[in-house]
Amino acid sequence: MPKALTTTDYATRDDSIAINSYTTVLRRPRVPHDVFATYWRDVHGPLCSRIPGLAWYVQNHLDREQDAHLWPAIDGIAPFAHYELDGGVEIGFASKADQDVFNAASHILFADEQNMFAATVAYALPDGSRTLIDRIADPIPNGDDGFDRIHVHFGAAGNDAETFGTYMTEFAETLAADPAVLKLRLHLPDRYDNAEPAPPAPNVDHLVPDERALIAVMELAFESPLTRRAFFESDTFKATQPAQKANIAHVSAFAVSGVYTYVRDKQLTTAGLRGSRQAQLIERLGANNQIAADVRELMRTGSVS
Numbered sequence: 001m002p003k004a005l006t007t008t009d010y011a012t013r014d015d016s017i018a019i020n021s022y023t024t025v026l027r028r029p030r031v032p033h034d035v036f037a038t039y040w041r042d043v044h045g046p047l048c049s050r051i052p053g054l055a056w057y058v059q060n061h062l063d064r065e066q067d068a069h070l071w072p073a074i075d076g077i078a079p080f081a082h083y084e085l086d087g088g089v090e091i092g093f094a095s096k097a098d099q100d101v102f103n104a105a106s107h108i109l110f111a112d113e114q115n116m117f118a119a120t121v122a123y124a125l126p127d128g129s130r131t132l133i134d135r136i137a138d139p140i141p142n143g144d145d146g147f148d149r150i151h152v153h154f155g156a157a158g159n160d161a162e163t164f165g166t167y168m169t170e171f172a173e174t175l176a177a178d179p180a181v182l183k184l185r186l187h188l189p190d191r192y193d194n195a196e197p198a199p200p201a202p203n204v205d206h207l208v209p210d211e212r213a214l215i216a217v218m219e220l221a222f223e224s225p226l227t228r229r230a231f232f233e234s235d236t237f238k239a240t241q242p243a244q245k246a247n248i249a250h251v252s253a254f255a256v257s258g259v260y261t262y263v264r265d266k267q268l269t270t271a272g273l274r275g276s277r278q279a280q281l282i283e284r285l286g287a288n289n290q291i292a293a294d295v296r297e298l299m300r301t302g303s304v305s
Contacts (some may be wrong), residue, residue: 008075009134011131013134014098014131014134016265017056017094017129019094019128020090020091021089021123021189022090022122023089023090023121026085026086026117026120028123032038033095034115036086041271042276044113044116045057045272045273045276046272049268049272052105053105054091054263055093056090056092056265057089058261059087060090060151060256060260061259062254062256062257067255069163069229070150070152070254071251071253072237074245077245077248079251079252080250080251081211082155083153083252088217107200111201113201113202113204115147115203118204121192123189125188126190129186130172132184132185134185135182142260143260143276144258147223148222148225149183149255150220151218151254152253152254153212153215153216154248155249156216156248157248157249159298164247168218171243172184174240178234179229179237180223180231182221183221186216187213189217191214193213194207248273260276268300270282270290
């Protein structure tokens with residue numbers, strides 16, 4: 001697919017998401033990956049999109065068939081043990097009142113998780129997430145946009161959440177200042193508590209080992225894998241390694257196969273209204289009538305005003 005890259009920084013367009021969550025997802029082992037991905041995109045996705053209160057809903061699908069160089073191996077920092085993922089989800093809100101509205105109706109959504117997910121873990125971000133740089137023009141990607149995207153999960157070396165958060169913020173700011181980094185979005189969630197597992201989805205595992213209780217997640221985008229590999233070999237990145245070893249105990253990186261946006265700024269995208277693949281067909285065929293106000297109203301309410 002064609003890339004839409006500019007020199008403009010669009011980072012501030014994410015500031016309206018005051019409260020966020022980042023949820024890791026693992027598919028059920030006997031559900032084939034293509035069935036899982038289709039169901040998540042085109043059945044579960046539109047269902048979630050219609051829950052009232054949402055301001056932001058993005059599915060990041062992760063590719064298990066990833067290359068071995070997503071993140072450099074650094075002595076003293078180990079991968080998370082037995083850590084496989086099929087996705088990472090952002091669900092965000094413009095206010096606490098909106099989040100309460102969503103939570104009151106979310107049982108409809110969470111009852112669906114058992115159809116495809118073996119495990120989901122919702123990390124709370126009550127102060128939101130932070131986009132430090134974003135030079136990718138499209139605000140509502142729906143698929144593979146051609147950029148080299150990864151999600152990197154970091155486990156703290158100690159138990160002090162404030163110290164870890166301060167370090168990860170400074171680390172992210174250093175990386176975001178390099179021209180090779182097209183996008184960097186940082187998630188610093190609250191420490192996860194197994195005594196209050198989230199989300200409350202029945203028949204789905206929500207527990208984490210100790211090393212995954214206090215984490216940070218960094219979303220990174222590069223122009224290509226070559227650009228990413230060159231960046232990791234740069235003096236800028238190498239200079240960060242001593243501090244990484246002092247503050248990070250575990251790290252695992254995941255390749256992103258597609259980004260699917262269903263709700264932005266409280267508005268349903270075409271993917272949110274119709275399903276991700278249907279939205280791709282509408283765009284491919286240039287079916288402008290399908291995105292007209294009267295058709296959107298019909299599909300959303302069942303009537304034409």
